[in-house]
Amino acid sequence: MQIDQTRFRLKPDQFFPAEQKKDLIVLHFTAGTTASGAHATWITPVNGRQQRVATAYVVDLDGTVYEFFPPSDWAYHLGMKTGNPGWIQDKRSIGIEIVNPGPLKAVGDALHWYPQNFGVEWCKKTDAKKYVAANYRGYDFYAAFPEAQQEAVRELVAQLADRFSIPKLLPPEKKRTAFDPGFFQQFQGIASHQNLRADKVDIGPAWDWAALAARLQRS
Template structure:
């Protein structure tokens, strides 16, 4: 259900990176789910460049959140595009259609420099591109997950932007503002998440995906103004 009285607020930028109608499905669908992704890149422009070609196969998300917290709307959020890439348990792309995808700009997993330097590197040039130093603990999270041990941190501006954006989208589309139970957040469990309404992540639908990843602070999505919003 869309609340037609709620319009796109001024803090969302619908112009800078706008996909043509050939890059998504303009059919309007009821929404019951928000799915968080991380881009495995360093800028919103990088995903826009990848998605804007009509030959990209209508792969996109409605929103991309830049490192500095700017929110770009790439297509109308009541429409849809492929963003989960599920091979089964997704008849008629049911989960892609019922969800609003949010890509958060983040390089993803990091590895200690293979040449022995003190940097943590991200994937370009086979993990030889420095992202931060081991002496900068605010810039990474140390946690073993799906084959990697270090993860680039999200910025406080991104946490605030995604909190604001999800709050707005839940109100506008009647999506429950709830998170998965703590025990499920890092798991792939399609049986559970195909029935879940609320805010989930790509890793919940596919075991081979690394996003949104362990650096994301789920509790930043809720705020004191929403008592009872926290899932059991």
């Protein structure tokens, strides 16, 4: 698959250029609508310091895959306050951010996303391809992932699992939506941010785990 390794490449002080043993892939969504937005946030210093917050990959709405830094290296991407001594969970995992606005709120005949306190329209309720209606952690609607984008993520996950010998294993079905640090601190395979943080809603109910499982069984 085509991977763009130049457009949003981070500088060495914007991640940790140090190879790690990888046994986990963590899926995120950006809670935004562009890869460039994630890039702009990550390269902006706070109090004059680079934050080194990023994921190795960002997959855009059209399925374009951007490599921000080598997947063998690491950056902060989990933000765990406990159960992460020496940032071991960030180090052992490869983060993939999927461009997606995330949770939506119903406002009249429309669904709105985050900015300005859910003041920005994402789609009309009649545009069924653009969202999924499912309650998860306090929200009733989530933005859909376009098929081309999901296909690109599946391909990327399969390739990374091969390259780093990461088990092609999804969490058991009843654990996929759960915050269960005891389980996921040991889990090797493909998980998502919501498994490691109670206050996160990514990857959310719009993600198609069954299609990812089918792709991983094939390879």
